[in-house]
Amino acid sequence: MRTSPNIIITGTPGVGKTTHCEQLAQSSGLKHLDINKIVKERNCSDGYDEELKSVIVDEDKLLDAIEEDLEKGGQIIDWHACDLFPASLIDLVCVIRCDSTTLYDRLKARGYGDKKLEENMDAEIMEVLLQEARDAYEEEIVVELHSEEAEMIESNVERIAAWVGNWRRDNAA
Numbered sequence: 001m002r003t004s005p006n007i008i009i010t011g012t013p014g015v016g017k018t019t020h021c022e023q024l025a026q027s028s029g030l031k032h033l034d035i036n037k038i039v040k041e042r043n044c045s046d047g048y049d050e051e052l053k054s055v056i057v058d059e060d061k062l063l064d065a066i067e068e069d070l071e072k073g074g075q076i077i078d079w080h081a082c083d084l085f086p087a088s089l090i091d092l093v094c095v096i097r098c099d100s101t102t103l104y105d106r107l108k109a110r111g112y113g114d115k116k117l118e119e120n121m122d123a124e125i126m127e128v129l130l131q132e133a134r135d136a137y138e139e140e141i142v143v144e145l146h147s148e149e150a151e152m153i154e155s156n157v158e159r160i161a162a163w164v165g166n167w168r169r170d171n172a173a
């Protein structure tokens with residue numbers, strides 16, 4: 001029985017997932033599971049996509065690598081996909097959103113090539129991650145949050161941290 005919830009913070013690259021996760025980890029005491037880092041450190045890759053300049057993830061290896069952490073609870077999963085994590089271990093899914101102009105500037109600043117930039121812009125405009133979250137998890141646990149300006153991070157994090165406090169109270173042994 002978990003005494004702290006597991007939360008997924010997902011969204012298109014550049015929307016602000018890592019920034020949210022770092023602040024949420026500080027204010028809630030939950031652990032930030034940076035999946036990009038875990039894939040590298042625990043060798044969960046299955047090759048490299050030269051065209052997109054990104055690592056191909058072996059999802060089975062990744063799940064094996066974090067399963068124990070998820071069973072313990074208290075994890076914040078930071079990843080641009082969400083439907084691979086078992087619904088029974090997930091308590092809240094936050095889909096971070098960002099308007100196209102702002103996202104374009106952030107991805108350009110990151111040095112993304114044209115193809116990668118275009119794919120990610122399309123994904124955000126088509127609400128791909130929001131749909132993926134809604135298809136994989138109960139509607140009540142999927143929340144859409146906007147992140148164009150700094151104050152939005154603060155209010156989103158406060159809102160999630162308050163939710164964590166309620167979850168812990170409701171699920172206290």
Ligand code: DAT
Pocket residue numbers: 011012013014015016017018019020106147148149150151152153
């Ligand atoms: P992700 O983890 O989704 O790829 P990130 O947290 O690394 O995104 O953020 C990408 C960049 O955008 C980074 O330079 C921080 C900035 N950023 C994110 N959310 C922001 C916000 N609400 N206001 C201002 N800048 C933001």
